[in-house]
Every structure is written in C-alpha cells, then in structure tokens.
Amino acid sequence: MLVLSITEANYFPKMKITTDEKDDFLYHQVAERLGQQIENNTLKAGDKLISLRALSREQGISLSTAYKAFIELENKGYVEARPKSGYFVRYKPARRLKKQTFPHFPSERAEIDVDEMIRQVYRTLSGDGMVRLSLAVPPVELIPVAKLNKALMEAVRNSPESCTNYDEIPGNLNLRKQIARYAFNWGGNVTADEIITTHGCMEAVAFCLKAVTEPGDTIAIESPVYFGIFNVIKILGLKVFEVPSDPQEGPDIDFLEKALDSVPIKACLFVTNFSNPTGALMPDNRKKQLVEMLAAREIPMIEDDIYGEMYFGKSRPKTCKSFDKKGLVMLCSSVSKTLAPGYRVGWCIPGKFWDKVISNKITQTVSSATPTHAAIGIFFETGRYDLHMRNLRKALHTQSLRYIQAVTEHFPPDTQISRPQGGYVLWIELNTKINAFELFEAAILQNVSIAPGQIFSTDARFTNYIRISFGAPFTTEIDAGLKRLGALIKSLEDLSE
C-alpha cells in the first residue's frame, strides 16, 4: 500500500486561504480533539477519518482549516493519508518529528505589517555610502551600457514613427522573434506569435494569473517567495496555498500532489530556476514530474523564469515549459535581472491562454514602452546579449563564492548559508534569537541595507532569515559592510542572552 507521508518534509505547511487569524487556533483545537479520540481509542488504528469536506461542514470551519488539522495530526503521527482514500488512524501513533531544520514559524506578532516592511526596505536604497545588499538587480558595472545605448538609438532610427506610437499589441515583433530564438536554449519550441511582451516580468505574471483565475480562487505558490507576488495576488482577489520550498530543490512536489486531492487549487505559480529568495533550482526531472502531475488535472501553471539565464553550471536549466505538451504552462520572464531593469522589458509565453492574456494587455496597459522594447530586440538580435550573459554569469558565479566566503568569515558560526547554482541572492539562516527586521533597522544605521526574511511571506515569517544580493562586484567596501553586519548579528545575539 502506497502511503504518502510528509514527515520528510521537515516543515510545517502554512495554509493561508483566508487572512482570518482565528484559523490558526481553530485547526489546532480541531486536531487536538481528534487526537484525543485516537488516544482514548474512540478512533482505532486503521479507522478512516471523516472526510475533509465533512469535517469542514460539520465543524463550520473552512476547508483549509480542516486540512491544517489533518496535517497537524499527521505530523504528530496520529494519522496517515492514503491517496484518493482519505486519512486513516496510524498503526503506530505518537511518533514525533525531530527538530525542524527549515522552520517556517510565523512571527508571534508582527508589530508592523509586511507592506510597511517592504516600503522601509525600498526607502533605504538611495542613501549615499550605503552598502546595498537588499536589491537583486544587475549592478551598472556589469551592464554594457554603451552597447545598450547604441541599440536604443538604432531602435528609434529604424522606426518610421521613432518609436513614439503604440507598438503591435502582442509586442515588438523583432523582440518576440528573438525571444523565440532563445527559447531553444531551455528546450522550448515556440514562435514569435506565441509570445506577448509586458512591462517587466511582474506584469507578465499578473496577466497570466488573471487569465486563469477568478477572484476567490486559490492558487499554489512556494514559500518563501518574492514579495512582489503577494500584491498581485491581493489585487486579483486570490487566495493562496503555500507550498514549502527547499533551498536546494524548490517547491515540495509531493506535498503539492497530496494537497491537490483535497484543496481546490486553480493554478500554480512557481519560480523554477534560482528562485528568490532561496536560490533553489528545481531539478529537471522534478520539473517534468510537476508538469505531468498538473497536466493530469488540467491545472495551469505560471512559471516565473526570470533567473533562468543566470546559471553557473555548464548549461541552461530547462523550464517546466520545456515539458509542457498541453499548453498549460505559462512561462514569464524579463531582462530586468540580467540587463536593464529600467527598460521594463518582460514577456510571457502563455500557451493555450494566449487570447486571454492579450485581452488583459489590451485593456490594461495597451502597449509596452516602444523604444526600450525595440532596443532589447536589437540587442538580442545582434548577439550582444549572448556575449553579455557569458560575462555576467562568470562574474556572478565568482561573486557568489566571494560573498559566501565573507559571510562565513564574518557571521557567527551557527549561520546557515544557501549554495545557489545561479541567480543573485544568498538566503541566510541566522540564530533563532535574531529578528531579521530589527537587524535590518540596526544595519541601516551602519550603512548596510539587507532584505529581512519577513518580507518573503504574507505574515512576516522567516524571522531569523535574511536575503543578501551578490549582484554588486565584491569590493573592500562590501567586505567591510558584511563585517559590520556580522558584528551586529553577534551583538544582537549577545543582547538577547
């Protein structure tokens, strides 16, 4: 008998379907009562538990709360799930998990909300002399600005209307042709007609999400995740089912598969390559597995591949889109992380949802910024992007190692550092005594700007994590900044002794 278990998952799933705080207590109460029934043999080993829906109905609780109660019982070893059959009382109850190595605890009470934290992090970007480790953007030192300017001039010169007018609705044709050409590198086989350009990757994600959901629908996302996604989700009126993400392999597919049987997930949204903030790279075989799992259920997936080109290994990782046979995967990307965030050039390949996405674009932004989109098309076409990316990947790989070395050197010995195989960022676990947002505030006073873990979840979890960007070439200033940060962490640890 196949028994799926999430005891290996080593993290407590966070189900954020409503923002109702009471739910967090409710599921615990329900789990406790069911646990007592098992303890006192009212429910016996092998007994089938009440179904999720029935529990939800009878107790007047949401499906998500019911689900959380079952997960708690499972974590405590009371019950086990059998695929498509439901939950059963285990033969050996009372088995307990050992200490979680990748905790997802919410902060007890966030004094300021996540939005306000994000605002504060952004406000610190423009100070003079600030060592900016908080923002994951390509530093100007690594950008071939002269060549990019040249492409912009060419774009304006080549356009009969000097790029002043709206472009074609799907986007600049040459740019779309080039994106189609690059798709070959990740195993894609697409034409320009399948591509729609956008104002950066976030807009692409928003258009795709909107194409496959209605307000009130639930979508699955990874946790932790880039905070920009929360707001899009909020605007679209969506509910969120958070899938724990491992810093090495990304979202837990098995966990997701189990949830799909009981939670009405309408779409998935994952960053499959070098996710932000963990840097996780989903192995290609898991991508394939994920695509097939979703295809069997006709569930669309939005794949944010914004970091896909920034691999440190020998070849570009594939995408979920590479394995997509049904047009259910909607790939989104941009040049904001590799070349010029200021140009606001992004795109999506929305598969069978093309019509809906184009309709969203027409009615929301009408058109992308014509000059910059045409310029990136030329930059791609002339091979300048290939050359640039080769240099950028090499530089980032070297920088990642230098930053890791410095963090290892300057931070307390119990610090855990991610080992990204691409991208821009290190995800750093500090001693649980540290409150990352307090650390952020203290670091600003010492001219170091970091991204506190709290901003990567809706409810300020990851309180003892920070994200550090290694985008800027490593310098003595940065080394000094990391040293100050390390000293600060130590002193905060000492303070809380």
Added chain:
Amino acid sequence: MLVLSITEANYFPKMKITTDEKDDFLYHQVAERLGQQIENNTLKAGDKLISLRALSREQGISLSTAYKAFIELENKGYVEARPKSGYFVRYKPARRLKKQTFPHFPSERAEIDVDEMIRQVYRTLSGDGMVRLSLAVPPVELIPVAKLNKALMEAVRNSPESCTNYDEIPGNLNLRKQIARYAFNWGGNVTADEIITTHGCMEAVAFCLKAVTEPGDTIAIESPVYFGIFNVIKILGLKVFEVPSDPQEGPDIDFLEKALDSVPIKACLFVTNFSNPTGALMPDNRKKQLVEMLAAREIPMIEDDIYGEMYFGKSRPKTCKSFDKKGLVMLCSSVSKTLAPGYRVGWCIPGKFWDKVISNKITQTVSSATPTHAAIGIFFETGRYDLHMRNLRKALHTQSLRYIQAVTEHFPPDTQISRPQGGYVLWIELNTKINAFELFEAAILQNVSIAPGQIFSTDARFTNYIRISFGAPFTTEIDAGLKRLGALIKSLEDLSE
C-alpha cells in the same frame, strides 16, 4: 421643501453592482408591487416608503436592486426623494417622462461580449490602407519626433547609468518637477514630491483606485466611458454605479448627489475635461460643486485629466484638483494623448493618498521605464512641449471642424454629432435602427475602422452610437472613408426598413 427630482435627467440610470442578470427583472417586480400599493391606496400620498436598507433586507435583494426599484417608481412619478429623509409617495402620481433624448438602453442581447468587441476593434488597427478612425492617439504627422528623439538621447547621456537602472520610486525627479510646473496652468499648486509617475494614465488610475477602495466597494463612474476603465475595475473587484454623462457638461452631478444619500459610494472616477467618448467638458463651476459635495462626505475622487491640455478655447480648463482643499482629489494624466503613447509616461497627484499609491507602485511595477520618462522630463523642461501643444491644439481644432463638416455632409440627416471643445473624438448618434457593432464589422470590409458605441459600457449599450477620432489630419482618403461610412449607414438603415 426641497425635493430633488431626476425627471430632468432624461435617462434611465444603470446600476451595475452585480453582474446578476436576474436583478434587472427583480427591481422591476419590486417596483411594480410597490406601485400597485400606491395605486390601490395601501400607500397614500405623503406616506414615507420603507427605507432602502429595510427593503433590501426584507425582500432579500441587493441594495442596488432596491435602489433601482425606487428610481423606477420615481421615473413613473409615483414617489419622490427627500434628501436624508428617504422616499415619499407623491401627491400627483402617474406623471410620465417624455421620450428620452439621450437613451442609454442596453442591447437586448449582446451576441458577443464587450471584451470580444474591444479585441476585434484593436485587431483592425494594423491593416494596410485602413482609414483608422477608431483609435484616439496623436498621429505621427503631429508629433515632433526629431525633437523627441533628441530628448531621448539627452536623457541617456545625462544619466550616469544610461537609464538602465530603476529610477527613483516616485519617478524621474526632473519629470516630476516639470509636471508640478505645468500644474500652474490648471490652477494647481503642487510640488514634485506630491507626484508619482506611472506607465501611462491607466496605471495611474488603477493605483489610485486601489488606494481608496477594497474589493466589493462601489465606485461611481460616468456613462458612457472609456472601456479601459472597466477592466481595471474588474481586476480590483469593484462594483460600479454609473452616472449618466451629458455630451456637453459631463456627469450629472445632481443625479450623483441624490445617489450618495442612499448608495454606499466609496470613490468617484470621472474624466472631467473632454471626456472619452462624449468629448464633454465639465464647466468649472460644476467641478467646484462636485469637489465640495464629495468633500462634505469625505469621498475621494479620481480625476482622469488625460485630455485637459487639448482645449480649443482660449485657456486651459481647470480641474477638480484645482478646487481640492482636503487632498481628496487624485489627478491622473499622461502624454499618451498629446505626444507619444509608445513612451508610456503617465503620472498622478494623489493628494492625501500618496503613501498608498507609492506602495502600489513599489509592489506592482517597481519603477517606470527610465529612458522614456527621463526624455519627457527634458522635453517639458526645454519648452518643446509648450510649442508642440500650441501647434497640436490648433491642428486638432481645425481637424474637428473639418471632420464634423464631412460627417454632416456624408451621413444621413438624422445623425447627431457632438461639438467637442477639446480632445480627439466625435460622439455620433445614429438612427436607432443601426447596430453600431454591425456597422463596425461592415465598415472594416470597406477599409474604415470605427469604435462602436457598445464598447463604452459594460453591457453593450449605446448600440446606435459610434466614436470617431479626428486625430489624423483630414485628407481626401479620410473624406472618402467617411463617405463610404455614410453610405454604409444609409444602406443599413434601408435594409432594416
């Protein structure tokens, strides 16, 4: 005793709070039953009617349905509203309206939805030899492209990072300074710090709406209105209360004031100067009246002033923002209608909601397109915009007269044409036999592209209206196109004899 009456309004208000089609019948049934009670003297002249909320509760209908029922009774002369007191049975019932002169009838059954109509209108834009009367954008002939290119080059040269990086979150500083300077022309007194730049005007409107509403809230908009607004509203999960708009003076303020007493309107969104599609210009005294009316109730207003600079008269019309003392008016605009839609340069002055709007910008688009925003800043600063606008206004005024003349000449004699005092578009009422979307489809086959009236309401009303842009300089091709269109209208009229 002051009795507000909307019998002068001459149009039937459309209350689109839910998309529930049944509501349209429900309110009618409720009104009929109440009417019978008045007819058979169960309710006597002078009696106070049940309150809106009580009616809604007792009949299990929505507030909007209850409101519609009362309006129907009022239109039929059964009841009258007394401010803050409710509805009372009239002393002289059975007075009826004469024929509506500005009808707002919904189409009986739209065969395709408004979204699909919009898509089709946009798809016809790129055909060769097409006489494009459907899109309200500045034609390249009227754009000083060489000077604009120069500004773009200067922008890139002046930027230490060649405009590749994100700009300041509120937007390019020089651009914001220039927008503040121009505010003087409409009687505004704002500083750069109060301004936030956006990816065109539509994004500004979306940010502002989001800042002052929650999903489920009701906002007041004018009808007919630019279709782009519907989608933003839909995305934000808002409900809509449509205020009839007169082609001369714009939204009916008195109608709105009455509604404010009974409908929970959270915010208003109006195009006050040369609205699209009617071309209406709200007189300055009515702007003042509107601002004061909303201020007394602390209701925020989003003012879309995208056409404000395109006046044909001696001076620029004021804005509602000019009269705003409480920071409740959020002015939105862009250069998409005056200079370069492809540049995607817009902005808003969100008054007391600045913090919320900046937060929306941070989390949604992060930054505007840096090169184009910097370029427009330079274009403003160097006085090139002033010169351009003087020429553009003169050209558009002349064009408007030429187009009106041609339409008068070529269209059937019962055609009614708006007389805009600014902007880009003519709003044309055809014989009620004409279905504008059918006309659109037939006209495409004759290489003429128009905007059918249906796309300017959520439920495909304005079936016998079309919008024609006079943005393109008048030529013999355009004259011939209008002639073909006129002939087509005549033949469609004959067909339906």
